[in-house]
Amino acid sequence: MTTQQSSLGVVTPQSVHFETPLPLRSGASLRDYTLVFETYGTLNADRSNAVLVCHALNASHHVAGLHGDLTGQPIPRSEGWWDNMIGPGKPLDTDKFFVIGINNPGSCFGSTGPMHVNPDTGRIYGASFPVVTVEDWVDAQARVLDAMGIEQLAAVLGGSLGGMQALSWALQHPHRLRHCVAVATAPNLSAQNIAFNEVARRAIVTDPDFHGGHFYAHGVVPRRGLRVARMIGHITYLSDDVMDTKFGRELVGRELGEAPHYSTQEIEFQIESYLRYQGDKFSDYFDANTYLLITRALDYFDPARTFGGNLTAAMAQAVAKFLVISFTTDWRFSPARSHEIVKALLDNGLDVAYAEIDAPHGHDAFLLDDPRYMGVMRAYFDRIAAELPASTRTVIDATATEATP
Amino acid sequence: MTTQQSSLGVVTPQSVHFETPLPLRSGASLRDYTLVFETYGTLNADRSNAVLVCHALNASHHVAGLHGDLTGQPIPRSEGWWDNMIGPGKPLDTDKFFVIGINNPGSCFGSTGPMHVNPDTGRIYGASFPVVTVEDWVDAQARVLDAMGIEQLAAVLGGSLGGMQALSWALQHPHRLRHCVAVATAPNLSAQNIAFNEVARRAIVTDPDFHGGHFYAHGVVPRRGLRVARMIGHITYLSDDVMDTKFGRELVGRELGEAPHYSTQEIEFQIESYLRYQGDKFSDYFDANTYLLITRALDYFDPARTFGGNLTAAMAQAVAKFLVISFTTDWRFSPARSHEIVKALLDNGLDVAYAEIDAPHGHDAFLLDDPRYMGVMRAYFDRIAAELPASTRTVIDATATEATP
Numbered sequence: 001m002t003t004q005q006s007s008l009g010v011v012t013p014q015s016v017h018f019e020t021p022l023p024l025r026s027g028a029s030l031r032d033y034t035l036v037f038e039t040y041g042t043l044n045a046d047r048s049n050a051v052l053v054c055h056a057l058n059a060s061h062h063v064a065g066l067h068g069d070l071t072g073q074p075i076p077r078s079e080g081w082w083d084n085m086i087g088p089g090k091p092l093d094t095d096k097f098f099v100i101g102i103n104n105p106g107s108c109f110g111s112t113g114p115m116h117v118n119p120d121t122g123r124i125y126g127a128s129f130p131v132v133t134v135e136d137w138v139d140a141q142a143r144v145l146d147a148m149g150i151e152q153l154a155a156v157l158g159g160s161l162g163g164m165q166a167l168s169w170a171l172q173h174p175h176r177l178r179h180c181v182a183v184a185t186a187p188n189l190s191a192q193n194i195a196f197n198e199v200a201r202r203a204i205v206t207d208p209d210f211h212g213g214h215f216y217a218h219g220v221v222p223r224r225g226l227r228v229a230r231m232i233g234h235i236t237y238l239s240d241d242v243m244d245t246k247f248g249r250e251l252v253g254r255e256l257g258e259a260p261h262y263s264t265q266e267i268e269f270q271i272e273s274y275l276r277y278q279g280d281k282f283s284d285y286f287d288a289n290t291y292l293l294i295t296r297a298l299d300y301f302d303p304a305r306t307f308g309g310n311l312t313a314a315m316a317q318a319v320a321k322f323l324v325i326s327f328t329t330d331w332r333f334s335p336a337r338s339h340e341i342v343k344a345l346l347d348n349g350l351d352v353a354y355a356e357i358d359a360p361h362g363h364d365a366f367l368l369d370d371p372r373y374m375g376v377m378r379a380y381f382d383r384i385a386a387e388l389p390a391s392t393r394t395v396i397d398a399t400a401t402e403a404t405p
Numbered sequence: 406m407t408t409q410q411s412s413l414g415v416v417t418p419q420s421v422h423f424e425t426p427l428p429l430r431s432g433a434s435l436r437d438y439t440l441v442f443e444t445y446g447t448l449n450a451d452r453s454n455a456v457l458v459c460h461a462l463n464a465s466h467h468v469a470g471l472h473g474d475l476t477g478q479p480i481p482r483s484e485g486w487w488d489n490m491i492g493p494g495k496p497l498d499t500d501k502f503f504v505i506g507i508n509n510p511g512s513c514f515g516s517t518g519p520m521h522v523n524p525d526t527g528r529i530y531g532a533s534f535p536v537v538t539v540e541d542w543v544d545a546q547a548r549v550l551d552a553m554g555i556e557q558l559a560a561v562l563g564g565s566l567g568g569m570q571a572l573s574w575a576l577q578h579p580h581r582l583r584h585c586v587a588v589a590t591a592p593n594l595s596a597q598n599i600a601f602n603e604v605a606r607r608a609i610v611t612d613p614d615f616h617g618g619h620f621y622a623h624g625v626v627p628r629r630g631l632r633v634a635r636m637i638g639h640i641t642y643l644s645d646d647v648m649d650t651k652f653g654r655e656l657v658g659r660e661l662g663e664a665p666h667y668s669t670q671e672i673e674f675q676i677e678s679y680l681r682y683q684g685d686k687f688s689d690y691f692d693a694n695t696y697l698l699i700t701r702a703l704d705y706f707d708p709a710r711t712f713g714g715n716l717t718a719a720m721a722q723a724v725a726k727f728l729v730i731s732f733t734t735d736w737r738f739s740p741a742r743s744h745e746i747v748k749a750l751l752d753n754g755l756d757v758a759y760a761e762i763d764a765p766h767g768h769d770a771f772l773l774d775d776p777r778y779m780g781v782m783r784a785y786f787d788r789i790a791a792e793l794p795a796s797t798r799t800v801i802d803a804t805a806t807e808a809t810p
Contacts, residue, residue, distance in 0.1 A: 026667035257714070271596045276603075
């Protein structure tokens with residue numbers, strides 16, 4: 001992420017409450033729920049400059065800007081997760097676009113999730129929170145846009161699981177977006193992707209502190225499982241090369257070439273120290289049931305499933321223009337997976353731009369500052385901005401968007 | 406592995422007890438220990454046809470043949486882990502060679518390990534079993550050969566961690582082997598390799614049933630941790646492609662294209678079922694402390710460490726001839742890692758044959774029946790057999806090898 005001060009300043013999360021139940025793909029429904037969101041920039045007069053940014057596993061509606069403390073002062077290091085990409089003068093320029101981040105239901109960052117009370121039982125959902133899918137999230141996001149009076153988005157943008165939501169927007173609501181920007185994503189998970197998710201889930205579910213997903217009532221958190229889950233995840237986010245460059249075989253408290261301490265349980269290598277730190281940090285704030293729900297949403301995403309596995313047939317529903325981006329060293333969602341998406345779009349005669357960025361960072365590259373990547377994004381959003389009719393560039397009061405349905 | 410009946414028939418493990426302490430690289434030593442081994446074929450008159458086979462993480466001295474029940478009848482499906490490679494008429498032909506498999510100290514398959522009594526305390530070692538390295542194992546193996554009266558091996562052979570032992574033989578005891586056959590191995594672990602080991606260890610160590618490594622006294626086993634460790638390991642043994650071919654996105658109890666059950670904790674995908682099964686099976690028989698010890702031996706192996714990271718300088722000690730084999734889809738120890746070994750050997754003007762087998766199975770390929778792989782091994786061992794002086798092909802009584810030191 002960027003280390004510079006966010007140029008958006010302090011942003012305030014908003015929320016919208018829905019009393020109409022949201023039907024889910026599982027057959028269940030979610031009723032009486034709240035979604036938290038943030039917006040950056042200003043909606044123009046004909047409400048045509050809105051860009052929805054979809055979040056991945058460990059992220060939220062807080063896409064850009066800083067959060068404020070009780071006195072309104074910016075909290076240091078509270079930048080949104082894509083603050084390097086989004087803001088005034090940045091590749092997705094909030095001087096031109098009205099950018100929206102929405103926290104998905106089932107998450108643990110404010111929107112209704114497993115740690116909230118189930119209105120049907122009066123008890124905390126826990127493991128009984130209904131299974132949510134990428135398609136369900138898109139439906140939930142569409143309701144927030146309805147509440148804002150936004151009929152058509154200039155673009156939907158997302159990376160990784162967020163990219164899956166962007167693709168799903170193009171299929172579920174083809175006429176509600178003009179552009180779909182899908183970064184470091186895949187048309188579905190491979191068996192290996194599912195396998196990594198499953199190991200992480202087993203680590204959580206078999207932690208005795210998980211209590212079948214009802215750990216809140218026991219005043220504990222399945223930290224051991226969450227730590228292991230995060231460590232596994234982290235390995236898949238980084239390339240082998242970047243791990244070697246950053247950590248190599250360096251020992252903690254030893255010079256290069258020195259003998260190790262010879263211990264099976266104490267930290268020896270820098271990479272161990274790094275992973276344990278990441279795991280500890282994650283277990284402090286992430287909800288275990290949310291981890292299960294979000295990894296399952298990843299597993300289930302497969303728009304080609306109901307088309308006999310034919311992605312071209314699935315993509316026939318789309319009418320948007322597409323930008324697809326992949327990173328050469330991403331072994332979680334490799335360029336080959338993006339090629340599948342691009343091919344299916346081209347098979348349907350759709351307008352597709354594709355960039356394969358030669359970046360060393362693995363999957364995490366989509367959050368980093370590679371200049372070629374940033375350049376592609378900037379050029380593409382400049383193109384979208386140029387399509388906005390000049391007469392509509394007058395902005396309207398953004399507070400007008402705080403309607404309730 | 407092969408499904409055909411082993412042609413070696415029933416083999417009986419033997420053991421040798423050592424009262425002279427074995428000094429270890431950690432500074433500790435192992436005293437009053439027993440090593441279990443098996444032999445196949447017959448030692449020739451000048452004891453020049455012995456081949457030592459070194460085992461990897463989840464394997465033992467039981468390299469080939471079948472084990473027998475109390476009546477001497479072969480136990481079905483008890484074939485050794487490399488029975489497809491070793492036996493009469495097989496690539497490593499026991500009609501020509503005297504093959505030896507030795508269980509390394511610290512293992513859980515018979516040789517002295519963490520579940521045995523520490524003679525210094527009269528209590529089970531548990532987590533206090535001393536840290537062992539690849540170099541220590543080679544020293545331990547050398548003592549077994551001393552006891553057998555074998556001064557020089559025709560070859561040392563190993564795959565994965567076994568290949569590291571084979572390489573270390575060539576460096577520690579350069580004149581005690583004529584050939585070194587290192588399959589699917591690496592000159593050290595990458596940061597990513599260490600990372601996977603570390604996550605597996607954390608899963609074990611943080612399992613409440615681990616009890617700091619002294620779980621034997623509590624009558625429990627850290628099964629949850631062992632299961633997760635094995636699941637992680639298994640993912641790294643298989644290629645992404647072979648996982649997709651074998652399991653893909655197939656659901657359990659559903660036709661292709663059907664909707665899933667929508668559950669975060671129940672099995673949905675075939676790959677989940679497979680991994681859980683592998684984890685369960687492993688946790689029934691593998692010792693948690695052994696898992697820590699063996700993964701640490703992997704982490705520590707790095708013959709170039711004391712040569713400023715210069716593998717060529719490290720390999721200067723070798724005089725043996727080498728066969729190095731890698732598999733194209735092995736992402737645990739990729740062909741690039743074997744190239745490093747080959748380059749360092751060639752830099753020293755050594756005799757090296759290298760085969761890169763285009764196999765789809767990932768790291769596991771070294772245990773499977775790829776005909777090109779088998780062909781290379783057969784040709785190489787035929788060459789070694791041809792080097793044996795014809796006059797020495799008279800065999801001596803193998804029971805003469807059961808000396809104690």
